[in-house]
Amino acid sequence: MRVLVVEDDLEAQRYLVKGLKEAGHVVDEAADGETGLTLALSRPYDVAIIDRMLPRLDGLKLVETLRQERNTTPVLFLSALSDVDDRIKGLRAGGDDYLTKPYAFAELLARLDALVRRRDPGSIKTRVAVGDLELDLLSRTARRNGSAIELQPREFRLLEYLMRHAGQIVTRTMLLENVWEYHFDPQTNVIDVHISRLRAKIDKGFEAPLLHTVRGAGYMIRAHA
Amino acid sequence: MRTHKILRTQAFRIVAIYLAIFALSAFALVGFVYWNTARVLDRETDATIQAEVTGLVEQYQRLPFYTFTDVIIGRSVRGDEGLYLLANNNHRVIAGNLDSWPQISPAENGLVEFSYQRRIGATTQLRRARGQVFMLAQGFYLLVARDVDERRQLESVFQTALLWGTGLMILIGLAGGFLISRRVLARLDVINRTSGQIIRGDLSQRVPEGHRGDEFDDLAHNLNRMLDRIERLLRGIREVSDNVAHDLRSPLNRLRNRLELAAMRQPPDSETGRDIDAAVQETDRLIGTFNSLLLIAEAEAGSVRETMHEISLTDVIEGVGELYCPLAEERGQHFSVTISPGGAVIRGNRNLISQALANLVDNAIKYTPAGGNVSVALENSGGQAVLTVKDDGPGIPAADRERVIQRFVRLESSRNSPGTGLGLSLVAAVASLHEGRLSFGDNHPGLWATLSFRRVGDEPRMARVSTQELLPQPEPVG
Numbered sequence: 001m002r003v004l005v006v007e008d009d010l011e012a013q014r015y016l017v018k019g020l021k022e023a024g025h026v027v028d029e030a031a032d033g034e035t036g037l038t039l040a041l042s043r044p045y046d047v048a049i050i051d052r053m054l055p056r057l058d059g060l061k062l063v064e065t066l067r068q069e070r071n072t073t074p075v076l077f078l079s080a081l082s083d084v085d086d087r088i089k090g091l092r093a094g095g096d097d098y099l100t101k102p103y104a105f106a107e108l109l110a111r112l113d114a115l116v117r118r119r120d121p122g123s124i125k126t127r128v129a130v131g132d133l134e135l136d137l138l139s140r141t142a143r144r145n146g147s148a149i150e151l152q153p154r155e156f157r158l159l160e161y162l163m164r165h166a167g168q169i170v171t172r173t174m175l176l177e178n179v180w181e182y183h184f185d186p187q188t189n190v191i192d193v194h195i196s197r198l199r200a201k202i203d204k205g206f207e208a209p210l211l212h213t214v215r216g217a218g219y220m221i222r223a224h225a
Numbered sequence: 226m227r228t229h230k231i232l233r234t235q236a237f238r239i240v241a242i243y244l245a246i247f248a249l250s251a252f253a254l255v256g257f258v259y260w261n262t263a264r265v266l267d268r269e270t271d272a273t274i275q276a277e278v279t280g281l282v283e284q285y286q287r288l289p290f291y292t293f294t295d296v297i298i299g300r301s302v303r304g305d306e307g308l309y310l311l312a313n314n315n316h317r318v319i320a321g322n323l324d325s326w327p328q329i330s331p332a333e334n335g336l337v338e339f340s341y342q343r344r345i346g347a348t349t350q351l352r353r354a355r356g357q358v359f360m361l362a363q364g365f366y367l368l369v370a371r372d373v374d375e376r377r378q379l380e381s382v383f384q385t386a387l388l389w390g391t392g393l394m395i396l397i398g399l400a401g402g403f404l405i406s407r408r409v410l411a412r413l414d415v416i417n418r419t420s421g422q423i424i425r426g427d428l429s430q431r432v433p434e435g436h437r438g439d440e441f442d443d444l445a446h447n448l449n450r451m452l453d454r455i456e457r458l459l460r461g462i463r464e465v466s467d468n469v470a471h472d473l474r475s476p477l478n479r480l481r482n483r484l485e486l487a488a489m490r491q492p493p494d495s496e497t498g499r500d501i502d503a504a505v506q507e508t509d510r511l512i513g514t515f516n517s518l519l520l521i522a523e524a525e526a527g528s529v530r531e532t533m534h535e536i537s538l539t540d541v542i543e544g545v546g547e548l549y550c551p552l553a554e555e556r557g558q559h560f561s562v563t564i565s566p567g568g569a570v571i572r573g574n575r576n577l578i579s580q581a582l583a584n585l586v587d588n589a590i591k592y593t594p595a596g597g598n599v600s601v602a603l604e605n606s607g608g609q610a611v612l613t614v615k616d617d618g619p620g621i622p623a624a625d626r627e628r629v630i631q632r633f634v635r636l637e638s639s640r641n642s643p644g645t646g647l648g649l650s651l652v653a654a655v656a657s658l659h660e661g662r663l664s665f666g667d668n669h670p671g672l673w674a675t676l677s678f679r680r681v682g683d684e685p686r687m688a689r690v691s692t693q694e695l696l697p698q699p700e701p702v703g
Contacts, residue, residue: 009475015482022489080474088532102478102512104505105485154547180548184580185513187587187648193551216488216502 001046001116005029006036006062007078008054012101016049019105033057040066045073046116049108052079052090060093067094074115078103087183106217110169117168128163131223133202133210135163142202149201154179158198162211162221171218195219236409240402247398248391255390259383266376270355271334277307278357278369285361294320297367306372308341308354314364323368329358339370353377412441416448428456466522473515481508517647524577524654533659535681536575538610539568542603545582549590557595563602569610571678573659578678581655584648585614585674592618593671609677617671626665652676 003025007013013029020027028043030036033054040048040062052059063075077090077098087098096118097111128135132145140156142149151159158179162170172191176182195211203209212220231237285293294311301309301322310321318325327339336357342349356370415433422430431452432445484505491498546562553560571578582601589599593616602613621629629649649663652674656663661678 009478011479012475012482015479015486019482019486019489022486080470100516101474102481102508104509105482180544182544182548182579182583183576184583185516186548186583188552188591190548190552193555194548196555197551216505 001112002026002028002044003112004036004040004043004045004048004050004073006031006033006039006048006050006054006059008032008051016108019109023109031055033059033062037062037065040073041069041071047074047076047112049076049078049112050095052077052081052086060089063094074118076108076111076115104171104217106169107171107173110171110174110218113168114165114170114174117165128160128166130163130166130221131208131210133163133221135160144202144206151198151201155194155198155201158194159202159221162219165221167220167222169214169217169220174218231403231406231410234406234410237402237406240398240405244395244398244402248394251394252387252391255383255387259380262379263376266373266379270371270373270376271336274336274356274369274371278359281367281369282359285367290363297321308356308368308370308372310366310368312366312368314366316366319365321368326366326368327354329368337370338373343372409441416445423452428452428459466519470519477508477512477515481505481512484508514647517651521647521651521654524651524658532574533572534575535570536573536578537568537570538578538603538612538678539564541575541579541582542601542612545579545586546601548583549586553590553599556590556593558590558593559598560590561598561600563600565602565604567605569603569605569678570681571610571659572681573678577655577658578676581652581676582612582614584652585612585676588648589614589616589618589672589674592616594618597671605680606677608680610680612676612678613673614675615668615671615673617668620667620670620672621665623667629665 003020005013005016005020005027007016007029008031010031013031017027017029028039028045030039034056036048036050036054037057050059050062054062057065059077059079063077066073066075074096075094077095078101079086079090079098080101087100090098096115099108099111126137128137134143135156136142137160140153142151142156142159158175161175161179172189173185175191176184176186195213199209199211203211208224210221210223212222214220281296284296288296297309297311297320300307301320308321308323310323310326311319312321312326313319316326323341327341329337329339332338332355336355338353338355340351340353343352344350352372352374354370355373356368359367359369361367412435419430419432431449434445434449435442484501488498488501488505491501542562542564546560550560550562586599586601593599597617598615600613600615602615604611604613653663655661656676656678659678661676664675664677666673666675
């Protein structure tokens with residue numbers, strides 16, 4: 001996909017661009033807000049990564065202007081500010097996600113994927129399926145290979161989130177933010193325990209596992225290994 | 226309520242004390258003037274009586290009795306303050322200007338005092354007189370006296386003056402004291418209100434300064450200068466921590482990016498690859514500690530007050546309970562969540578309170594052996610909503626309970642468990658940000674930890690710094 005990177009820390013920008021290119025993306029970069037805005041308005045991008053604090057035009061202003069111009073490119077804010085308020089300000093200005101520096105590159109890639117996928121009009125569905133696992137979003141029931149699976153409400157939300165992002169890496173932080181709506185890191189990795197419970201319910205007794213752990217990144221649900 | 230407050234002010238007390246001293250001295254002064262005047266008047270009366278008696282006795286000895294009677298009659302009709310009465314041994318009136326022998330009572334210096342009726346036109350008046358009784362040779366009595374009713378009137382004038390004067394003085398003094406105190410109180414109240422706002426975290430407030438140049442303006446000015454200085458210092462600390470945050474985040478970010486890129490180029494199971502993975506994990510731990518420190522600093526500075534809303538603690542405890550329940554069960558612990566009916570609503574930041582509760586639950590699970598119990602409860606106690614986390618692990622020795630909330634403090638017994646030593650500091654910072662309280666106790670065995678917050682609707686009326694606290698208090702002696 002085409003990614004726009006607006007970052008004034010040149011070394012950080014270099015690694016970001018390099019990493020994104022190695023992950024197979026096409027990248028344009030800018031080191032200040034004005035150049036970033038010109039680029040964002042002149043070419044279509046699948047996603048934009050924008051630093052909160054930029055010279056010449058602040059990241060918040062950049063995105064506000066972008067939205068005023070009816071540009072809907074998904075925006076991921078990068079910020080060295082971790083203030084609880086800053087995140088809200090960023091999302092209010094029109095950002096779609098917010099990542100505090102320093103971040104894991106795997107986290108960034110996973111979030112970019114999720115942002116781009118979210119634009120799919122097909123995301124408003126009443127049924128999701130991965131292989132022989134089906135989720136009915138209206139009756140809130142799950143079946144695998146035709147037989148019903150008992151799920152707690154939170155387990156259902158967890159599975160729903162994973163299945164809506166089928167084939168994509170979903171990080172623990174993304175799960176904590178989207179399924180539990182917490183923006184903090186628990187001292188112990190409680191998410192792993194929830195995943196292993198879910199795994200026991202959907203994969204136990206089946207030959208082909210659907211829920212996979214991606215080393216150093218997170219989890220992924222997909223039909224074929 | 227307000228009147229009561231004014232009566233308790235230092236200004237009013239000072240006024241009252243001065244008033245008492247002033248009233249006492251005024252009383253003494255008027256009393257002295259009265260006493261002296263009365264003494265002079267008495268002495269004059271006594272001297273006149275003495276002179277008359279001497280003159281009459283001399284005439285009595287010189288003149289025949291009937292001529293003496295004429296003398297008495299002559300004096301009686303002079304119409305001045307002199308009173309004369311000549312009577313026989315049965316006290317029957319022979320001559321004089323008194324109708325009958327009066328009821329006399331002895332007074333000092335061998336004199337007597339008595340009351341008599343004086344006719345003035347058609348009315349009679351009961352008046353007071355003072356004089357001397359003399360026994361003459363043939364068993365006759367002679368009473369020579371003077372009317373002293375004016376002196377009595379003088380006495381009553383003084384008494385009235387004293388009574389009214391003192392009464393008015395006290396009344397005017399108290400009213401004045403009340404007004405002065407109210408003025409003083411009004412100015413102190415402004416200072417107190419501002420201090421209250423500052424205590425609650427709004428450091429931009431300043432005490433209004435007048436232009437009278439009096440001691441209150443001096444006080445306001447000095448307070449404001451002190452606040453300026455505190456604000457400058459705090460801003461300095463904030464700037465430093467912001468700069469540290471920014472300056473450390475960027476290199477940490479680059480470090481992590483570099484390591485990740487390096488890892489991508491290594492075959493996943495090579496030795497270098499594993500080393501790089503370990504380095505990434507170490508970096509993440511560093512980042513975690515760093516983020517916790519910044520969050521604690523932010524919570525302590527009170528800068529997240531803007532993101533406080535009314536939140537339901539029932540949601541918080543259910544959410545955190547649900548998040549941690551599988552972890553406890555996986556470790557073979559019994560985990561329970563109890564919520565008192567009705568729940569509780571407080572004003573706060575949901576994310577921070579959830580994180581604080583999560584840290585307490587995390588610790589409880591970490592230190593409780595398999596088969597142990599971990600329970601989380603929400604209770605209402607008075608105006609407080611209390612979150613309690615109990616476990617039957619090793620607990621914290623009483624002597625260490627204050628220490629564990631300090632940054633980086635890890636007890637010897639927990640050295641080998643993972644953790645940064647910042648978890649409880651964060652809980653304490655979150656509690657203080659919400660004007661709540663974190664406390665620990667012995668669960669026999671194990672530890673209980675409570676987080677208490679003020680419930681919405683139970684806020685006390687403005688936290689007041691009492692006027693007393695702002696006035697200079699005498700140093701305790703000894």
